[in-house]
Amino acid sequence: MTRLRVLSFNIQRGLASAGGATDExxxxxxxxxxxADVVALQEVDRDQPRSRHLDxxxxxxxxxxxxxxxxxxxxxGDVRLGKHATTRLGDHPGAGYGLAILSRYPITAWFARxxxxxxxxxxxxxxxxxxxxxxxxxxxxxxxxxxxDGPLGFCSTHLSQAGPMAALQLPRLLRSVETLPxxxxxxxxxxxxxxxxARLARRYxxxxxxxxxxxxxxxQIDHALVxxxxxxxxxxxxxxxxxxxxxxxxxxxx
Numbered sequence: 689m690t691r692l693r694v695l696s697f698n699i700q701r702g703l704a705s706a707g708g709a710t711d712e713x714x715x716x717x718x719x720x721x722x723x724a725d726v727v728a729l730q731e732v733d734r735d736q737p738r739s740r741h742l743d744x745x746x747x748x749x750x751x752x753x754x755x756x757x758x759x760x761x762x763x764x765g766d767v768r769l770g771k772h773a774t775t776r777l778g779d780h781p782g783a784g785y786g787l788a789i790l791s792r793y794p795i796t797a798w799f800a801r802x803x804x805x806x807x808x809x810x811x812x813x814x815x816x817x818x819x820x821x822x823x824x825x826x827x828x829x830x831x832x833x834x835x836x837d838g839p840l841g842f843c844s845t846h847l848s849q850a851g852p853m854a855a856l857q858l859p860r861l862l863r864s865v866e867t868l869p870x871x872x873x874x875x876x877x878x879x880x881x882x883x884x885x886a887r888l889a890r891r892y893x894x895x896x897x898x899x900x901x902x903x904x905x906x907x908q909i910d911h912a913l914v915x916x917x918x919x920x921x922x923x924x925x926x927x928x929x930x931x932x933x934x935x936x937x938x939x940x941x942x
Contacts, residue, residue, distance in 0.1 A: 697727070712740075719751040734784045759779050800829050845876035
């Protein structure tokens with residue numbers, strides 16, 4: 689039986705907790721003391737001017753000693769250009785922003801798929817003033833890992849900030865994940881609370897820990913869903929980057 693250390697973390701494009709972009713060394717040092725076998729990252733920048741052109745997935749993988757990396761952009765090009773950024777899901781050349789999987793174990797296959805999203809401006813309310821916001825493109829990155837106990841299906845995703853849309857996306861995503869071999873682990877910023885996730889993912893075990901906001905977490909929006917394996921322990925760790933806490937889950941693969 690393999691004991692797997694899983695980390696799921698919305699890194700908020702590597703922003704320091706105190707504010708501002710991080711350089712390569714600062715980003716790597718933020719993971720000092722963290723130990724993981726498989727990592728799901730969200731809001732990852734690659735070659736973006738706003739984050740000093742870092743390949744953040746590889747910087748973090750090197751810091752954690754993980755040799756196998758896959759990245760899928762939900763936005764391509766310079767994201768500062770807003771509507772002009774290319775919306776392509778996948779590991780295309782050049783600048784991107786999206787999802788990553790880091791693994792100690794070889795990745796024998798990987799897949800990326802878009803998820804439905806709200807395509808019209810949505811109303812919001814902040815600082816006693818109304819505003820509108822747009823839901824960014826959403827997707828999922830999944831991989832098959834060659835663990836000592838056989839193949840493992842692993843997924844990193846970031847669902848819509850609009851709750852009803854996120855609640856629609858999650859069951860669709862889980863139906864896709866069912867096609868992966870072996871035990872299955874789905875991680876990411878689901879933008880849904882624990883009770884809703886447990887209801888929508890009844891066939892999965894759920895890791896429980898409040899993750900947001902990072903300084904004084906009051907709710908859980910970052911999750912790890914497990915099927916075909918056993919959750920041993922869960923914690924939410926404050927790291928020097930992001931406005932989320934990192935969700936750390938220990939899992940026994942049967």
